[in-house]
Amino acid sequence: xxxxxxxxxxxxxxxxxxxxxxxxxxxxxxxxxxxxxxxxxxxxxxxxxxxxxxxxxxxxxxxxxxxxxxxxxxxxxxxxxxxxxxxxxxxxxxxxxxxxxxxxxxxxxxxxxxxxxxxxxxxxxxxxxxxxxxxxxxxxxxxxxxxxxxxxxxxxxxxxxxxxxxxxxxxxxxxxxxxxxxxxxxxxxxxxxxxxxxxxxxxxxxxxxxxxxxxxxxxxxxxxxxxxxxxxxxxxxxxxxxxxxxxxxxxxxxxxxxxxxxxxxxxxxxxxxxxxxxxxxxxxxxxxxxxxxxxxxxxxxxxxxxxxxxxxxxxxxxxxxxxxxxxxxxxxxxxxxxxxxxxxxxxxxx
Numbered sequence: 008x009x010x011x012x013x014x015x016x017x018x019x020x021x022x023x024x025x026x027x028x029x030x031x032x033x034x035x036x037x038x039x040x041x042x043x044x045x046x047x048x049x050x051x052x053x054x055x056x057x058x059x060x061x062x063x064x065x066x067x068x069x070x071x072x073x074x075x076x077x078x079x080x081x082x083x084x085x086x087x088x089x090x091x092x093x094x095x096x097x098x099x100x101x102x103x104x105x106x107x108x109x110x111x112x113x114x115x116x117x118x119x120x121x122x123x124x125x126x127x128x129x130x131x132x133x134x135x136x137x138x139x140x141x142x143x144x145x146x147x148x149x150x151x152x153x154x155x156x157x158x159x160x161x162x163x164x165x166x167x168x169x170x171x172x173x174x175x176x177x178x179x180x181x182x183x184x185x186x187x188x189x190x191x192x193x194x195x196x197x198x199x200x201x202x203x204x205x206x207x208x209x210x211x212x213x214x215x216x217x218x219x220x221x222x223x224x225x226x227x228x229x230x231x232x233x234x235x236x237x238x239x240x241x242x243x244x245x246x247x248x249x250x251x252x253x254x255x256x257x258x259x260x261x262x263x264x265x266x267x268x269x270x271x272x273x274x275x276x277x278x279x280x281x282x283x284x285x286x287x288x289x290x291x292x293x294x295x296x297x298x299x300x301x302x303x304x305x306x307x308x309x310x311x312x313x314x315x316x317x318x319x320x321x322x323x324x325x326x327x328x329x330x331x332x333x334x335x336x337x338x339x340x341x342x343x344x345x346x347x348x349x350x351x352x353x354x355x356x357x
């Protein structure tokens with residue numbers, strides 16, 4: 008074998024190794040694909056997804072669909088073939104990992120944060136729907152997540168209302184953080200909490216985690232409602248982006264008749280207690296998911312209008328959503344006449 012032949016074979020081997028590395032080495036990117044849609048007005052295995060206790064509920068025809076996105080997780084290896092597949096898929100997207108996840112974020116911490124965001128979003132959606140109906144809602148501090156393995160695990164539960172810690176009345180989440188930070192080593196904190204209709208006293212001793220004292224909960228804002236409303240969304244769906252659609256579904260359930268006119272409606276957007284609609288991630292993938300599910304109308308948060316260029320909605324109409332009140336009006340106009348003029352992202356006014 009000549010020297011030139013040996014050199015050529017060596018070059019081919021090196022090239023093959025480089026290609027193998029390019030194919031299998033993880034890259035610092037995240038992929039987005041359209042996920043499933045969920046009709047919040049439908050029934051789950053446990054009954055109606057929107058459940059009301061203490062007030063009459065109205066379950067009518069029509070669909071109000073929340074939309075989701077499949078996102079590669081913080082610890083998932085995304086390789087070159089997967090990136091190329093997403094890049095050339097018109098309904099997918101590729102983002103730098105650093106723009107989506109924190110450097111030290113894990114699958115577990117991401118899931119915990121997403122679950123907490125869903126709990127808060129459900130409560131805020133109820134508040135927004137009741138506010139639209141003229142009901143009074145009062146904010147409270149509650150547990151929105153419990154970290155497995157830390158002191159509060161098995162002692163506090165999600166949606167426990169936090170009333171007092173020691174002699175301090177809890178009026179905001181910072182009161183809990185301050186009490187834990189001020190605790191001495193090995194000092195048990197006494198929490199007064201309300202679980203359902205019962206007040207409970209729970210003692211929890213903080214432990215040090217990464218140099219800070221922790222009990223293992225995330226406190227957040229909940230609400231004191233005049234009657235009970237719950238939204239039974241599957242545990243594998245998290246985040247705050249279904250707020251608008253949950254609020255519309257709750258509003259529909261609490262009012263006679265169907266605000267959908269029996270049609271299939273989809274959308275996305277965070278919601279505040281006052282009914283203001285906020286931006287979300289993955290807008291193009293969510294529009295594609297709703298289009299493929301056969302929705303006739305899709306609500307786009309106003310702050311996401313700049314991100315819908317190039318998306319193909321098919322026959323589905325896109326309507327800009329700024330507030331829940333405006334979304335209810337838009338839906339009524341569309342149900343009365345599907346060809347009517349609607350607020351769109353081309354409008355300059357809200």
